[in-house]
Amino acid sequence: MTPTAPQWVKNGWERGQHVEDLCMITLGTGVGGGFVVNGRPWHGVLGMAGELGHMTVIADGRACACGNHGCLEQYASATAIRRAAIEAANSGTSPCLAAAREQDPGLSARTVHTCAQAGDSGAHHIFAAAGAALGIALANLINAFNLPMYVIGGGVSRAWDQFSPAMFQELTERSIVFRAGEQQKQSHRATEVKPAQLKDRAGLIGGRASSYDHATWALLLPRSVGLSNGLAALTQTTGTAQKSKRGGVSPRVPNSSTPKAQPAKKLV
Numbered sequence: 684m685t686p687t688a689p690q691w692v693k694n695g696w697e698r699g700q701h702v703e704d705l706c707m708i709t710l711g712t713g714v715g716g717g718f719v720v721n722g723r724p725w726h727g728v729l730g731m732a733g734e735l736g737h738m739t740v741i742a743d744g745r746a747c748a749c750g751n752h753g754c755l756e757q758y759a760s761a762t763a764i765r766r767a768a769i770e771a772a773n774s775g776t777s778p779c780l781a782a783a784r785e786q787d788p789g790l791s792a793r794t795v796h797t798c799a800q801a802g803d804s805g806a807h808h809i810f811a812a813a814g815a816a817l818g819i820a821l822a823n824l825i826n827a828f829n830l831p832m833y834v835i836g837g838g839v840s841r842a843w844d845q846f847s848p849a850m851f852q853e854l855t856e857r858s859i860v861f862r863a864g865e866q867q868k869q870s871h872r873a874t875e876v877k878p879a880q881l882k883d884r885a886g887l888i889g890g891r892a893s894s895y896d897h898a899t900w901a902l903l904l905p906r907s908v909g910l911s912n913g914l915a916a917l918t919q920t921t922g923t924a925q926k927s928k929r930g931g932v933s934p935r936v937p938n939s940s941t942p943k944a945q946p947a948k949k950l951v
């Protein structure tokens with residue numbers, strides 16, 4: 684029997700967290716996402732539900748390949764972080780990134796995270812900007828759907844310590860529904876926003892356990908990866924997927940606190 688979405692919620696992403704409705708946002712090369720409603724993936728009439736990377740977060744912002752301007756993907760993806768890192772290195776606002784280019788000419792998001800954790804303000808600002816954009820998107824999603832859980836996955840989610848304070852600040856300021864939930868924590872009606880337990884591996888693991896069920900793939904994979912590419916990746920990395928069930932759910936980071944810096948981990 685093919686596992687259903689809620690089994691993944693219970694057994695894969697958020698072990699011990701039993702929810703039937705959630706939204707997941709994946710921060711990878713692009714930004715993707717998906718919804719589980721009443722325990723099942725929500726596809727939309729065109730099968731295009733979950734194009735969260737193309738939510739407008741800045742009205743006259745950076746042009747996007749989708750034809751819009753100011754899409755979330757232009758600010759919170761690994762691609763956007765690399766682009767901002769190169770700009771910061773060139774402009775002299777980040778000495779750490781400028782020096783790191785000798786070892787990492789492309790300035791990966793992992794390198795930006797390392798510089799940010801080392802105290803480089805330019806690198807930190809890149810993640811703060813990504814977090815603010817993500818907070819705007821989350822505020823709209825939470826106001827619209829009032830789901831109990833919003834999970835942030837993908838490789839960039841490993842930089843949670845750097846982007847989540849700005850994300851929660853923006854979210855708290857903009858979402859009346861999120862603030863209302865915060866006031867009702869004791870009745871377990873608060874909106875949970877947390878990093879995905881499996882980070883950037885959720886798609887591969889979900890796809891394997893669902894016996895290549897296309898509905899689950901469509902939900903779990905970043906849209907920029909694409910279904911066919913994702914299936915190809917699965918066949919090439921089955922061993923990795925089997926070994927990747929590790930780590931725990933990080934505690935929620937209050938918007939008013941400064942999270943403790945964690946050792947750098949691999950980003951996209």
Ligand SMILES: [Zn+2]
Nearest residue numbers: 737747749754
């Ligand atoms: Zn777009």
